[in-house]
Amino acid sequence: MSGPVVVIGAGLSGLVAATYLARAGHAVTLVEKAAEPGGMCANRVPISHFAVPPGPHLFTALDPKVIKELGLNLSFVSRDLPLIGLRAEGPPLVLPRDVHEARRSLAPLSERDSMRFATFRREHFAFARAMRTLWWEEGALSDEHARAELRRMQVTSATAWLDGAFESESLLAAFAFDVLAFSPSAAGSALLFTWRAAQEMCGLQGAVAMPAGGPSQLIDAVVKTAEAAGVTLRLEAPVRALDTDGESVRGVTLASGEALPAAAVLSSLSRRQTLIDFLPPGTAGFATARGLEKPQSCGEAKVLLTLSALPKAFEQPGRYVLAEKLETAASAYAAARSGDIPADLALEIVALPTGATPPILLSIVVRPVSIEPIGGWKDQATRLVQAVLHRLELHIPQFTALVAGLAFVPPKHRDPFCIAAMVSPWRARIETPLKGLYLCGEAAEPVPCLSGRAARIAAAIVAADLQEAKG
Amino acid sequence: MSLLATPFHARAVEANRCNAWENRRDYTLAQHYGSVAEEALAARFGAVIADLSWQWRASFSGGAVEAFVARAFTRNGAALEPGLSLDVLWLNDAGAVRGRGRLVRLAANRFVLLSPQEDRDWLFSAAALYGVSASDQAADGILALIGPTARKILSAAGIEADPPPFGLVPLSWRGLDITLSQLGLGYELWCDADSALIVWDRLTAAGRAFALLPVGQAALDILECESGMFASGRDFTPARDGFGPQPTPQALGLCSLVDRAHTFNGKRGFLAAGRDTQLSGLLMGAETPFPPQTLTHRGQPIGKILSSRYSPALQRMIGFGILSGSWPSGEVEADSQPCRIVGLPFLPIGLSPQRPDAAEQATEGAGQPRST
Numbered sequence: 001m002s003g004p005v006v007v008i009g010a011g012l013s014g015l016v017a018a019t020y021l022a023r024a025g026h027a028v029t030l031v032e033k034a035a036e037p038g039g040m041c042a043n044r045v046p047i048s049h050f051a052v053p054p055g056p057h058l059f060t061a062l063d064p065k066v067i068k069e070l071g072l073n074l075s076f077v078s079r080d081l082p083l084i085g086l087r088a089e090g091p092p093l094v095l096p097r098d099v100h101e102a103r104r105s106l107a108p109l110s111e112r113d114s115m116r117f118a119t120f121r122r123e124h125f126a127f128a129r130a131m132r133t134l135w136w137e138e139g140a141l142s143d144e145h146a147r148a149e150l151r152r153m154q155v156t157s158a159t160a161w162l163d164g165a166f167e168s169e170s171l172l173a174a175f176a177f178d179v180l181a182f183s184p185s186a187a188g189s190a191l192l193f194t195w196r197a198a199q200e201m202c203g204l205q206g207a208v209a210m211p212a213g214g215p216s217q218l219i220d221a222v223v224k225t226a227e228a229a230g231v232t233l234r235l236e237a238p239v240r241a242l243d244t245d246g247e248s249v250r251g252v253t254l255a256s257g258e259a260l261p262a263a264a265v266l267s268s269l270s271r272r273q274t275l276i277d278f279l280p281p282g283t284a285g286f287a288t289a290r291g292l293e294k295p296q297s298c299g300e301a302k303v304l305l306t307l308s309a310l311p312k313a314f315e316q317p318g319r320y321v322l323a324e325k326l327e328t329a330a331s332a333y334a335a336a337r338s339g340d341i342p343a344d345l346a347l348e349i350v351a352l353p354t355g356a357t358p359p360i361l362l363s364i365v366v367r368p369v370s371i372e373p374i375g376g377w378k379d380q381a382t383r384l385v386q387a388v389l390h391r392l393e394l395h396i397p398q399f400t401a402l403v404a405g406l407a408f409v410p411p412k413h414r415d416p417f418c419i420a421a422m423v424s425p426w427r428a429r430i431e432t433p434l435k436g437l438y439l440c441g442e443a444a445e446p447v448p449c450l451s452g453r454a455a456r457i458a459a460a461i462v463a464a465d466l467q468e469a470k471g
Numbered sequence: 472m473s474l475l476a477t478p479f480h481a482r483a484v485e486a487n488r489c490n491a492w493e494n495r496r497d498y499t500l501a502q503h504y505g506s507v508a509e510e511a512l513a514a515r516f517g518a519v520i521a522d523l524s525w526q527w528r529a530s531f532s533g534g535a536v537e538a539f540v541a542r543a544f545t546r547n548g549a550a551l552e553p554g555l556s557l558d559v560l561w562l563n564d565a566g567a568v569r570g571r572g573r574l575v576r577l578a579a580n581r582f583v584l585l586s587p588q589e590d591r592d593w594l595f596s597a598a599a600l601y602g603v604s605a606s607d608q609a610a611d612g613i614l615a616l617i618g619p620t621a622r623k624i625l626s627a628a629g630i631e632a633d634p635p636p637f638g639l640v641p642l643s644w645r646g647l648d649i650t651l652s653q654l655g656l657g658y659e660l661w662c663d664a665d666s667a668l669i670v671w672d673r674l675t676a677a678g679r680a681f682a683l684l685p686v687g688q689a690a691l692d693i694l695e696c697e698s699g700m701f702a703s704g705r706d707f708t709p710a711r712d713g714f715g716p717q718p719t720p721q722a723l724g725l726c727s728l729v730d731r732a733h734t735f736n737g738k739r740g741f742l743a744a745g746r747d748t749q750l751s752g753l754l755m756g757a758e759t760p761f762p763p764q765t766l767t768h769r770g771q772p773i774g775k776i777l778s779s780r781y782s783p784a785l786q787r788m789i790g791f792g793i794l795s796g797s798w799p800s801g802e803v804e805a806d807s808q809p810c811r812i813v814g815l816p817f818l819p820i821g822l823s824p825q826r827p828d829a830a831e832q833a834t835e836g837a838g839q840p841r842s843t
Contacts, residue, residue: 245734246734247734247739280538281600281601282539282542282736283542285564285713285736285737286543286563286564286593286600286713286736287563287564287712287713287714288564288713289596289600290596290713291713293596433564433739
């Protein structure tokens with residue numbers, strides 16, 4: 001056994017990393033500032049008579065290896081949920097994994113798109129499959145065709161890419177939702193579609209799925225595994241600072257003043273929190289500090305509604321997207337960046353049974369929204385919720401009459417998103433400028449998401465580094 | 472063409488009868504006052520004055536200024552005594568050189584950095600991390616007095632104070648508050664903009680008996696090169712990206728300016744960049760400057776020429792080069808032209824001019840194999 005390891009943050013990533021390292025024989029202490037583990041998956045947003053997680057309402061990128069290797073035995077309420085584009089007029093556009101069904105749904109909107117969809121999907125998924133060697137493991141693109149496609153995608157914006165692929169406004173708007181947490185007109189943002197495709201094509205992970213019992217059930221399963229592996233879980237133990245000699249990290253100091261020496265520290269928190277808030281100024285490097293100075297300006301908010309009954313429009317299990325046009329996506333993003341609430345908000349809606357009263361939870365992700373709107377979220381939350389309700393009322397008459405309770409989750413601060421980091425090696429995202437300090441959460445993912453993959457790979461890197469140091 | 476003028480510009484205009492100007496850091500400066508070679512040689516026979524006011528000067532004070540200078544530069548500026556200075560590099564996060572300059576400690580909580588090339592955004596935003604107040608000192612004047620008779624001219628002008636090597640002393644000079652330093656090729660007189668012309672006039676009056684001449688930037692470059700001063704912006708292009716990997720101190724042969732025992736920004740990248748190298752001098756057989764290119768010995772690449780220029784004192788082309796591994800004695804080649812490796816400086820300023828052979832003798836052993 002090497003020296004002790006400290007993992008910061010008992011969310012999914014922290015738990016997964018801690019479990020892998022404990023299984024590799026390391027003494028692992030997992031510190032969490034909250035009173036319960038789970039992070040964004042913990043049920044801590046009160047609505048009606050229960051609580052729900054502030055984080056994802058669907059898992060779209062769960063690492064199948066993590067599920068299998070940790071023996072999580074997850075069961076899913078639903079998996080492979082289709083993308084359903086709600087339209088102002090006419091039936092919704094349903095895009096399931098079955099390409100023939102998707103084509104049939106597209107045909108009334110655009111014969112051309114319907115004809116092209118199969119080819120598009122085949123080609124794009126072939127590229128996404130090739131990219132999995134980069135995104136799922138530490139690999140390289142071996143296929144010259146894939147490398148050429150990657151070079152093209154790295155300079156193509158999401159809006160230009162979609163515009164060149166399809167003509168149907170409903171289809172374009174539905175697809176565009178996936179990139180609206182970032183700038184849809186930024187060079188390289190087209191790669192975000194490939195990222196999504198790379199995740200969705202794997203049935204093992206239950207792509208676009210919800211575990212039975214919600215995200216907290218996933219956490220419960222990982223906590224059990226972590227405890228069985230020997231992880232020491234310390235709750236209500238916020239970290240005050242990382243202990244460093246200026247070049248490497250020696251451990252952490254908790255807010256209580258207790259010092260936890262460590263041969264390696266893994267942080268599942270953001271890059272900014274880890275490298276700026278916990279370290280003396282300049283320790284992580286001047287360029288790093290400059291890069292993290294301003295957080296991502298736009299993100300996504302969440303509106304949670306409990307309903308007395310399930311509206312007919314949401315009867316089919318699916319991931320519903322309510323968005324206007326692709327053309328307005330860029331201007332909506334610009335409005336959000338400037339601190340306004342965009343007129344053309346895009347919504348992703350999932351209806352979940354609560355098993356209680358009220359019986360339905362409508363979880364709505366709203367994009368793009370400013371991280372810090374003018375006046376702050378204290379003032380703007382009501383405006384945003386009203387805008388969301390208004391949009392839904394337009395599509396579903398008498399919708400507001402069904403609403404029994406509501407909650408709002410403001411967007412969380414994220415590190416600035418860098419397209420170039422999407423194709424950098426895992427080690428480059430996981431390692432930090434300080435020896436002995438690693439990232440294992442969203443900040444180490446190619447695209448911020450809750451997958452557990454970064455945690456698994458970070459644990460492997462840390463274990464190898466500790467072994468090397470020992471040798 | 473920028474309209475920025477140094478505080479000495481009015482006097483430079485009077486002296487610059489050839490109307491030969493050049494632009495550095497947006498300042499209009501005399502390139503020469505008649506003959507570059509004569510000006511460069513005059514600094515070795517008598518004394519010359521040169522306007523250094525165009526150089527970037529950044530002042531850092533307050534906050535955790537010691538922690539800042541300790542982290543920002545490759546040598547520990549926090550350990551400096553007030554009135555002394557250090558030749559330093561600053562690196563980006565990947566360990567590539569962003570600049571080279573001289574860090575001067577003016578007081579317990581105040582430092583000034585002098586550099587021919589500015590890097591304001593980088594250093595000022597880094598200073599902000601430490602709560603340090605950073606500002607440009609653009610308005611002040613600096614006049615260099617260089618040459619073997621420089622000390623006598625100062626005495627004739629009524630300045631008896633002598634700063635230590637690489638140090639400075641503030642003094643009152645017949646009612647003018649100035650600072651006298653010895654940081655570069657000779658003495659430097661620091662003054663505020665309003666006093667600049669008085670300083671120029673007093674010095675030239677005192678120097679008349681010593682044939683004091685003003686020199687332009689071209690001659691100053693030659694003198695610096697002969698003295699082995701390898702400058703950012705002129706002799707190498709620094710990294711401008713915060714994470715760009717080149718040029719490393721190793722690639723520039725500037726490892727002697729890095730204190731490995733000290734913790735500084737980019738240290739991890741520096742340590743990972745490979746073995747130390749050393750900057751060396753090259754005496755060249757060619758008649759025109761070489762562009763940066765590979766040095767070979769018996770057909771095998773052994774290093775690189777970084778920059779070169781003509782030395783009127785040595786009457787041949789001289790250049791800076793770095794060599795990987797142990798270097799061979801005797802002749803090497805660059806583009807089929809013979810070169811001879813010598814130590815630096817080629818010709819220290821303040822000595823009387825020597826013949827090239829004597830210069831090589833003065834640096835005997837520099838061409839011998841050595842481990843790096």
